[in-house]
Amino acid sequence: MTNHLIIGQYVPGHSVIHRLDPRAKLLIVFAYVLIVFLANNAVTYALLSLFAFAFAALSRISFSFIARGLKPILWVVLFTLLLHLFMTKEGDVICQIGPLSVYEGGIKQGAFISLRFLLLVWMTTMLTLTTTPIEVTDGVESLLGPLKKMRVPVHELALMMAISLRFIPTLMEETEKIMKAQAARGVDFSGGRFSERMKAIVSLLVPLFISSFKRADELATAMEARGYRGGEGRTKFRQLAWKPVDTVFLAAVALLFALLCLLRS
Amino acid sequence: MDIVFEKVEHVYNARSPLARRALYDVNVAIRSGAYVAVVGHTGSGKSTLLQHLNGLLQPTSGAVKIGEETITSHKRPNQLKPLRKKVGVVFQFPEHQLFEETVEKDICFGPLNFGVPEDEAKRKARELIKLVGLSEDVLVRSPFDLSGGQMRRVAIAGVLALEPEVLVLDEPTAGLDPRGRKEMMEMFYRLHREKQLTTVLVTHSMEDAARYADEIIVMHEGTVWGHGTPEEIFRDADKLTAIGLSVPETVKLKQQLEKRFGVVIPSPCLTLEQTAEAIEQLFVKGERP
Numbered sequence A: 001m002t003n004h005l006i007i008g009q010y011v012p013g014h015s016v017i018h019r020l021d022p023r024a025k026l027l028i029v030f031a032y033v034l035i036v037f038l039a040n041n042a043v044t045y046a047l048l049s050l051f052a053f054a055f056a057a058l059s060r061i062s063f064s065f066i067a068r069g070l071k072p073i074l075w076v077v078l079f080t081l082l083l084h085l086f087m088t089k090e091g092d093v094i095c096q097i098g099p100l101s102v103y104e105g106g107i108k109q110g111a112f113i114s115l116r117f118l119l120l121v122w123m124t125t126m127l128t129l130t131t132t133p134i135e136v137t138d139g140v141e142s143l144l145g146p147l148k149k150m151r152v153p154v155h156e157l158a159l160m161m162a163i164s165l166r167f168i169p170t171l172m173e174e175t176e177k178i179m180k181a182q183a184a185r186g187v188d189f190s191g192g193r194f195s196e197r198m199k200a201i202v203s204l205l206v207p208l209f210i211s212s213f214k215r216a217d218e219l220a221t222a223m224e225a226r227g228y229r230g231g232e233g234r235t236k237f238r239q240l241a242w243k244p245v246d247t248v249f250l251a252a253v254a255l256l257f258a259l260l261c262l263l264r265s
Numbered sequence B: 001m002d003i004v005f006e007k008v009e010h011v012y013n014a015r016s017p018l019a020r021r022a023l024y025d026v027n028v029a030i031r032s033g034a035y036v037a038v039v040g041h042t043g044s045g046k047s048t049l050l051q052h053l054n055g056l057l058q059p060t061s062g063a064v065k066i067g068e069e070t071i072t073s074h075k076r077p078n079q080l081k082p083l084r085k086k087v088g089v090v091f092q093f094p095e096h097q098l099f100e101e102t103v104e105k106d107i108c109f110g111p112l113n114f115g116v117p118e119d120e121a122k123r124k125a126r127e128l129i130k131l132v133g134l135s136e137d138v139l140v141r142s143p144f145d146l147s148g149g150q151m152r153r154v155a156i157a158g159v160l161a162l163e164p165e166v167l168v169l170d171e172p173t174a175g176l177d178p179r180g181r182k183e184m185m186e187m188f189y190r191l192h193r194e195k196q197l198t199t200v201l202v203t204h205s206m207e208d209a210a211r212y213a214d215e216i217i218v219m220h221e222g223t224v225w226g227h228g229t230p231e232e233i234f235r236d237a238d239k240l241t242a243i244g245l246s247v248p249e250t251v252k253l254k255q256q257l258e259k260r261f262g263v264v265i266p267s268p269c270l271t272l273e274q275t276a277e278a279i280e281q282l283f284v285k286g287e288r289p
């Protein structure tokens, strides 16, 4: 039921991308997300796509797997495409469907915006597919480190993030388990009348909330029992290490940025 | 209902890097009215096997035949509801499935889903709450105010309320106190006989498997390692130990006695009663040293 949702999942591996410093990966993806908005013609979009594809290829995760993971957002993409197709009135009229006319500019706009959206999701998915949640949080904490001086509770924020990320799979598992248990008691999650559907959802959400609260409580107790006192003076078991290859990848992004600036119209 | 597994394979997250084969080459037949225990090391695929019994999981290859219905990777009955009514499943830690405001409503939830009239369902709830060893005034309480063991009993009552023909139990007594365990197991056995149920019980207790089951299925690393009567299965203690299982304490006692006294005890010694009898025989025959 939840099998095809891969956003937020981690796929173990030993590729170059997997072994990049999480800080480097975060910076790369963050920079990419920003510079995607520079693209405005075919050449620049092609460059961005090339980069995304190369990144995925280096990670050695199969394209078909990533593509299947993007399926859930496909309807959003389709919607954007259609919206632009019919709402943009630029250039020549290509064809006429009833009262609606499709302009050349509409096709271009629609295609570009959809592609932009896909690329954004693609790269952020690549980040989570190749980086464990723990690495992501360590990376974030380290990158935001300077803000500590401004009394931003960086460590606490990172911890919150770590806990949320850590429990996404657990929550999914739990959801599946409860859905199965209720299905065995005759609940039909795929159809039925409105009132039946509401009942089905309640029978899923109540146990889910209860176990989440219970788990939060247990987690807090366990942390206290092991002497957790926040970030002050806390050392790390895993030390992050910046390697030359990380610099190379960042340089590649810088190059991409430069090229985009040159080639955009 | 007869249940037949033919070359069943199940892969979780098939066709993805996270694919994991939990079952393979499972060929097993469970005849109608049998009490079957499924044992096996943790992670050997017991729970996965059980979920094929009412179409919660479909085999990724092979076929599961349940009565008239056949479930394969590409085909399953359009209507799973009748099957789910006939096959009641008590999951591992079933207390997590409780959600209604009162115990009574929660027990009635299943029957109402299957179209049982409300007063009939309520009558059944009153009957079942006593059957699982709780008093009737629990019915009006919130299930979340109960202790873990009481919640477990309520959840079990909620499945029994479906009046299934096949009762599937996934470690139903894990975490209960010794007396509660015994009571529960006796209750399931009584139901099994009185209502001529087909019972499939997953358990880590070799004693329970030996005492109640007609047949034992031993799972090992995703496939059926052995299938036979308790006597056959517990004959070879060393082989079972090698796959992380053991034999009941009484069988161990029998082996010790045989070794110490150099005798052969013909009884399989599967239960305390049998064992006591076998020891008595030893004395009566005057074979004691």
Ligand SMILES: Nc1ncnc2c1ncn2[C@@H]1O[C@H](COP(=O)(O)OP(=O)(O)OP(=O)(O)O)[C@@H](O)[C@H]1O
Pocket: B012, B013, B020, B021, B022, B040, B041, B042, B043, B044, B045, B046, B047, B048, B049, B092
């Ligand atoms: N929902 C799931 N997604 C992916 N893999 C799973 C899932 N459920 C079980 N598995 C895997 O399938 C294998 C068999 O699991 P299963 O739950 O059937 O074992 P089990 O014999 O019931 O163990 P236990 O005695 O601990 O309950 C395990 O390796 C487990 O990791």
Ligand SMILES: [Mg+2]
Pocket: B046, B047, B048, B092, B170
């Ligand atoms: Mg299990």
